[in-house]
Structures are given as C-alpha cells and as structure tokens.
Amino acid sequence: MDMAHERDSSSSEEEVMAGDLRRGPWTVEEDILLVNYIAAHGEGRWNSLARSAGLKRTGKSCRLRWLNYLRPDLRRGSITPQEQLLILELHSRWGNRWSKIAQHLPGRTDNEIKNYWRTRVQKHAKQLKCDVNSQQFKDVMRYLWMPRLVERIQAAEAAQPAAGADDTPLSWQHDALYESPELPLDACWPAEYDLAADGQLPNTSSVPEQSGTTTMSSSPSTDSGTGAQPSWTAAVDGAEWFTTACDASSAAAMCDTNQLIQQQQEAPCQLGEAWTSEPLPVPAGFPDLGIADFEIGNFDVDSIWSMDDLWY
C-alpha cells in the first residue's frame, strides 16, 4: 500500500469517524453553500475551500460535486446521437481516457461519458459475447455501429431540417461554446439555486425536498433532456457538422487502421472527421463480420445493432 493510499484513507476515515465529515448525497443547502462560495471566491484549493465554505465535506467531494453537477456550463439531458458518435470515435482513439474524451464534449463530464459507455456500449459487447476491448468489437463499432449512427443522424436531419442552420462544423461550434464568455448561470441552474440578489442564501424552505437529498439528483438526466437543458445548447444539436467537417477521401484513407492510429495520435481532434454520408468501404484485410467471429449463431446485425435502445 502506497503512501498516497494511506494518507487518503487514514485522513478521511479519521475525520469521518470523528463525525466531522458528511458523506452520501448532497443536500440543497450544501449545494448552495458550495455554489455561493465558488461564485465569490472561485475554484481550487478544494480542501481549504470546503472548510472555508463551512462544508463538512472532503475537498474531493466538493470538487466532484462541482465538476459533475453544479458547474454552470454543464449540459443536461440525454447523450445525443452526435455525442454518441463522437464518444465512439474518441474512445476508439484514446480508450478509457474519459476526461480527455470529455474535453471534446462541452458540458459533458467524464463521469457521464464513463457511465454511458458502461451502461450502453458494454451492454452491447456483452450481447455480442465479445470483450469490449477486443478488435472484433472495435471493428463492429467502426464499420457497423458508427456508420449507422451517421445514417440515423442524417435521416433525422433530412426529416427535420434545422431552421437557420449554418454550415459551421460542430467542432467549431463546440470551441465557440468553450470560449464563449460567461454563460448565464441562471440558464443552467435550477431555480432553487438562484443566488439571492444580496448574496444571501435563498429561502430553501420552499425547495421541494426528497429524503433530505437534493431534488435534482436524478431528474435532470432522466427526464430525457426536457426542461432542464439550457437554451444555449441548442446550437450543438444539428447534425450537419458531421457531413461538412469531413470528406469521403479522408474517410477512406482513415480505413487504414495503422495509418489512422498514427494520424490520430498526433492530430488534434477534429470532430467527426472520419465519418461521412457514404458507407465506409471495408478495408482490405478487415475480417468478414461473419457470425463465426462473434460466436453468436444467427448474427442478426439489424436487431443487435438497432440504435433504438441506444438512442435516448
């Protein structure tokens, strides 16, 4: 056991044992304390922040709560098909580097992406009876799943052309979002988190409460994106960027796996660069996606890879 481990467990355990620290779900009052303190003093120095804010939480817990839930620029709601595609693409590139992947999905946390991967993607690997990290599964993702996602995105786009959509690739829109000046905080936070004009805590007695835990602990992400999703995220919902940000020739070139890996490891991320409206040509040497590879008998691609259960 290393020193860091000993420090972590001993220090936090002592404090918890002494009854000084709270654990478990955050209350609305705690959230407000944290939000107010960060609004006034900024992030960082989480341990001292926790003490100064009057929170009986570890610094780690405060940091996690802020980053994964309270941050004003968080994007709430379900993972969109575009985001799904991007996650698949980036995961094929970087593996379980969730924080790195999350950097390219503005408003999404590494935790959220990790949860998505575990619950959705790994489920399908399990159905296919292959390891999620196996080359077979990666190939199926690349040559079946991802092109189908693109098809779905484009079909949705065709059925519902975005009014006033511009030609800006989403990657640029993302960058613009990232670099946009202060997003209106109240566009993202639930009303009960609004800071009082005088900086005082709002009257939390009016906040509906569930078993002493914050009322929004599950609803924002389980309400299928309705209501809580701030209006500013609408700009990233278009599908057009996938087709405008890439071209068929580069996609074909990408099919050389070795070349792809080499390119991608060096190249900065260009969202959706490898995917086009054209079905990807199966590269030479790519194994027949036959049933035998996955040992699942009658391999019904359409049913196994139906996007319906992955969609929302």
Place this chain on the structure above:
DNA sequence: AACGGTGCCAACCGCCACCGG
C-alpha cells in the same frame, strides 16, 4: 397492487502525478 429485475447515475474509492516547502 405488489414484486422482482434491470438500468442509470451520483458519489465514493484507490491510486497516481505533480508541486511546493
């Protein structure tokens, strides 16, 4: 209506890297 199974997600845990004294 009750119950069990399943999925989802917030929160925690364990470990590591970095930094400043």
Place this chain on the structure above:
DNA sequence: ACCGGTGGCGGTTGGCACCGT
C-alpha cells in the same frame, strides 16, 4: 532528494426509478 498536500483520473458501488410480470 525527500515528504506532505493536493488535484485529477479511472474504476466501482449503492440506491433510486422504471418496467415487466
């Protein structure tokens, strides 16, 4: 160079909500 503090990351888990029977 060493050590302690801190932040960050990936993995894991507990509990709630939902759904089917």
